[in-house]
Amino acid sequence: MTGVTLTNTIKKYGEVQTIHDVNLQIEDGEFCVFVGPSGCGKSTLLRMVAGLEETTSGQIHIGNRDVTNVDAAERGVAMVFQSYALYPHMTVEENMGFGLKMTGHPKAEITKKVSEASHILKLDDYLKRKPKALSGGQRQRVAIGRAIVRGPEVFLFDEPLSNLDAELRVDMRVEIARLHKEIGATMIYVTHDQVEAMTLADKIVVLRAGRVEQVGKPMDLYNDPDNRFVAGFIGSPGMNFVAGQVTDKGVEIAALGGRVVAPNVTLPPIGTEVIVGLRPQSITLSAGDTAQLELRERLGAVAYDHLICTDGSKLIVETRGEDMLEEGTSVSLSFNDADVFLFDKETEARLR
Known part of the structure; x- marks a missing residue:
């Protein structure tokens, strides 16, 4: 696994600048959460790391590699989206192994990796089911399993729990925290929910209008905010x-x-x-x-x-x-x- 470094990172759409000169170091194996209100640029920044959005200027490194202009498929990352994006006609096993199948991996290797991922995510009993026969939480675990089998250097999560009800959100938070401890991968997680940020993160990046307001450990931001915005956003109810x-x-x-x-x-x-x-x-x-x-x-x-x-x-x-x-x-x-x-x-x- 490896870390991620953003240096003077800027994103513009024409004359409109949405990401303003972001400098950030995410350590190897760290769970980093981008948090902020809707429209603050957190998903855009995540997609820039993934290679799904071009970087207007600045650099993005994954490990020692400059991936600023590298295609998404070559960056060594796997992304879990808000929507599960599962193929409805395929079983859980087929969904999880589809990416490896498309890149020509041997069937035995695919079976082995899917089995390992399903064991980690407690999906062994559901491998032959299709998505319609699964709950929302189970579908999201399948989406995470599809990312795991690819063996990425960095996992990217874009508000993966937004479509779940309150009880399932809590359950999945626990699952994702356990997964991070078990596989030790570098993870970047986007959410507008500061409770998710506080409970999951090793490091929180608070964003507002495309700018980083403060970076730190959850309780450091809670106890020692740099400004009114961070003080009001971190903590529930707010300050x-x-x-x-x-x-x-x-x-x-x-x-x-x-x-x-x-x-x-x-x-x-x-x-x-x-x-x-x-x-x-x-x-x-x-x-x-x-x-x-x-x-x-x-x-x-x-x-x-x-x-x-x-x-x-x-x-x-x-x-x-x-x-x-x-x-x-x-x-x-x-x-x-x-x-x-x-x-x-x-x-x-x-x-x-």
Whole structure:
């Protein structure tokens, strides 16, 4: 197996630039996830690695090979798409081995590779079935098996779980994580679902409008975001953002009825407006008059309380346990200074 390197990578469609000067190193055997909202360029970037989109400028290396202008079939990658793209008239076994058959591999070798892949993916009992007799999760495993039998240097996944229901998505996330550990291959995975990104990735690449906002381990991005976009995108529910103002004693936060001292942050001049960020689990509720509990989403042991502050700001607070306040109750909010994130109002960059 081998890694992938993107150097000053740019993609244009005519005069429209969709990928902006991406520099990225994906290590050998790493599980790297491209994540971001719809239209951010993550699938385009993946297709550039695959050779399905031309690279306007810059370079793409797979291992030590410059594959920037190499045909997709010669890059040593295998791609799993959102649609399963299985041949309906072929059995599972035939679908998985079709690529090798078309490239002239001996029948015995094809049988051996299909058997190995089906064992890894627990498809041994389904080899003689046709796709219509399979569930969505089983069909996606067949699509992954078709990629495995090719023995690629790099696996590419383009939102492979988008067509599955919630329960199957969880099951397939576990399957893909197990597969990565078992075969140790370099994998690049595209999703708009930050939960998938957090649970699967060794490394996350957060994209917005064709630009890389931040690269890092999942919990590093969660605990130490570089800007408001990353802070709001990584984590579920997303981070709360309210207005703050710098004073001689720290940052006053009208919506939360409190102040942040922020001793380890270099603050802008007194009077400057900033953005204050707090994650839902970092706020504690009690009876008071700072906000009103408008709606509660109950998810069993945890609930998400939707609040409206006296200044009109909206917040989500995570609460646990049986002793919860009722909807319509007026509440006060408390938090620890260490849990607060501060961002520049204009650039949205993190204040450090």
